[in-house]
Amino acid sequence: MTLLALGINHNTAAVDMREQVAFTPVQLESALAELRALPEVSEAAVLSTCNRTELYCVTHDTQGERPILDWLGRFHGLPIEDLAGCAYHYLDVEAARHLMRVAVGLDSMVLGEPQILGQLKEAYQLAREHSGLGGELERLFQHTFAIAKQVRTETGIGENPVSVAYAAVSMASHIFDDFSRSSALLIGAGETIELVARHLREAGVRNLVVANRTRERAEVLTRQFDGRAVTLDEIPEVLVHADIVISSTASPLPILGKGMVERALKRRRHRPVFMVDIAVPRDIEPEVGELGDVFLYTVDDLHEVIEENRRHRQLAAEQAESLIEQGVGSWQHERRIRSAGDLIRRYREQGEAVRAEVESQALAQLARGEDPEKVVSRLTRQLANKLMHGPTLGLREASGAERHDIIAAAEALLFDSSRSGDS
Incomplete structure (x- = not known):
C-alpha cells in the first residue's frame, strides 16, 4: 500500500486553473465516492479550498499517481496534459510531511494562516462520514492534527493573525x-x-x-x-x-x-x-x-502583502519545520512497527503450528508407554530442528548470494541477548 498526496495549488497554477479543478460543496460528496470507488484506491480524502485542491489516497496501483490524475481530469472535463503541467504528487513519507505542512499553514499563500487547519478537519470529517477513511489515513490525520496543535502552542506561527x-x-x-x-x-x-x-x-x-x-x-x-x-x-x-x-x-x-x-x-x-x-x-x-x-x-x-507577512513569520516557520520533522519521524516509526505486525503474527502462527505438531507426537508416544525421558529428549530435538530449519536454509542462500545485509540483520535478530525472554 502506498500513501499518495496529489494536488494543484497557488504555487503551481494560476487562479483560472485552480477554479477549474476546485470542488464545490455540492460536488464534494460525489467526488469522494467516485475517487474511493476507483480500483486503485482503498482510502481517500478530498481537500478543496480557494488556493488548493488536494487528494489524499491510499493506493495499491503500481502506476503511482496517473490513475488519480486521470480521474481528476475526467471529473472536471479537463485535458490530462493541462493538469499534468501544474500538478504535484508526494508518496509515503513525503506525502505525510506535505499534509503536516499544509495543516500548519507552511504551504499556504499566507504563511501560518489558521483557516487551513479547519478546512482540513472538514475534509477529514467528510471522508470519515462517507467511508473514505481506513486505518492508514485515519491515523495520519489524527497524528497531523496533534502536530498542528503542538506547533500552534509552541511557536509564534499563529500570532498577529494574517490571512x-x-x-x-x-x-x-x-x-x-x-x-x-x-x-x-x-x-x-x-x-x-x-x-x-x-x-x-x-x-x-x-x-x-x-x-x-x-x-x-x-x-x-x-x-x-x-x-x-x-x-x-x-x-x-x-x-x-x-x-x-x-x-x-x-x-x-x-x-x-x-x-x-x-x-x-x-x-x-x-x-x-x-x-x-x-x-x-x-x-x-x-x-x-x-x-x-x-x-x-x-x-x-x-x-506582495502576503510576502511581507511571511517575513515576519519566518523564524516561527523554522521552528515549526523542526517540530514537523519530529512528527514525521514518529509517524514513520509507528508505521514501520505496524507494517511488521502481520509478519510477526504469521511467524508466531508458524511457530505455534510446529509446537502443536511436535507436542501431539510426543503425547502419542507417551500414550504408547514409551520412556518419558526419551520422549522429552526427542521432542526438544525435533522442536529445535523444525524451528531452525527455515532460517538456516535462508542464511545459506543469503551467504551464497553475498547478501551481507540479510546476514547482518539475522545476526542482530538471532543473537541480541537484550531481545531474549519468554514473551
Whole structure:
C-alpha cells in the first residue's frame, strides 16, 4: 500500500486553473465516492479550498499517481496534459510531511494562516462520514492534527493573525486613508468573510453590509459587527453605496457582472470602488477590472502583502519545520512497527503450528508407554530442528548470494541477548 498526496495549488497554477479543478460543496460528496470507488484506491480524502485542491489516497496501483490524475481530469472535463503541467504528487513519507505542512499553514499563500487547519478537519470529517477513511489515513490525520496543535502552542506561527482576508483589508488601506468614512459590501457569509468583517471593523469601517444566498446566515454574521444583512438579489441596490467590495462564496458562476457594476458606478457618479475577489471559482467577472473607476484584485494579486507577512513569520516557520520533522519521524516509526505486525503474527502462527505438531507426537508416544525421558529428549530435538530449519536454509542462500545485509540483520535478530525472554 502506498500513501499518495496529489494536488494543484497557488504555487503551481494560476487562479483560472485552480477554479477549474476546485470542488464545490455540492460536488464534494460525489467526488469522494467516485475517487474511493476507483480500483486503485482503498482510502481517500478530498481537500478543496480557494488556493488548493488536494487528494489524499491510499493506493495499491503500481502506476503511482496517473490513475488519480486521470480521474481528476475526467471529473472536471479537463485535458490530462493541462493538469499534468501544474500538478504535484508526494508518496509515503513525503506525502505525510506535505499534509503536516499544509495543516500548519507552511504551504499556504499566507504563511501560518489558521483557516487551513479547519478546512482540513472538514475534509477529514467528510471522508470519515462517507467511508473514505481506513486505518492508514485515519491515523495520519489524527497524528497531523496533534502536530498542528503542538506547533500552534509552541511557536509564534499563529500570532498577529494574517490571512488572505487580512491581506485584502491591508491592500484596501492603501487606497482609503480613513476607513471610518468608507462603506463595505461583503459577499458570502463563510469563515473568510467573517475574518474580513473582523479586520475591517478593527480598521475602522463602521458601515458593513453582508450579502448571502440565505439572509439568515448573513444575519448571524452581521450581529457580531452591527452590520446589515441582505440577500444576493439585493446586491444591485447596496452596491451603489459600497466603497469596498470583498467577495468569497462557493458559487459556480460569477455574482457580479460588468453590467451590474457599470450601472452602480453611474449612480455613484463614478466614485471609485475597491474590489477583491477571494473566491475560486471567481465571484466577480474579470471584465469588471476593465472599468475605469474600479480597482479589482484577485487572490493572486495579494502576493506582495502576503510576502511581507511571511517575513515576519519566518523564524516561527523554522521552528515549526523542526517540530514537523519530529512528527514525521514518529509517524514513520509507528508505521514501520505496524507494517511488521502481520509478519510477526504469521511467524508466531508458524511457530505455534510446529509446537502443536511436535507436542501431539510426543503425547502419542507417551500414550504408547514409551520412556518419558526419551520422549522429552526427542521432542526438544525435533522442536529445535523444525524451528531452525527455515532460517538456516535462508542464511545459506543469503551467504551464497553475498547478501551481507540479510546476514547482518539475522545476526542482530538471532543473537541480541537484550531481545531474549519468554514473551
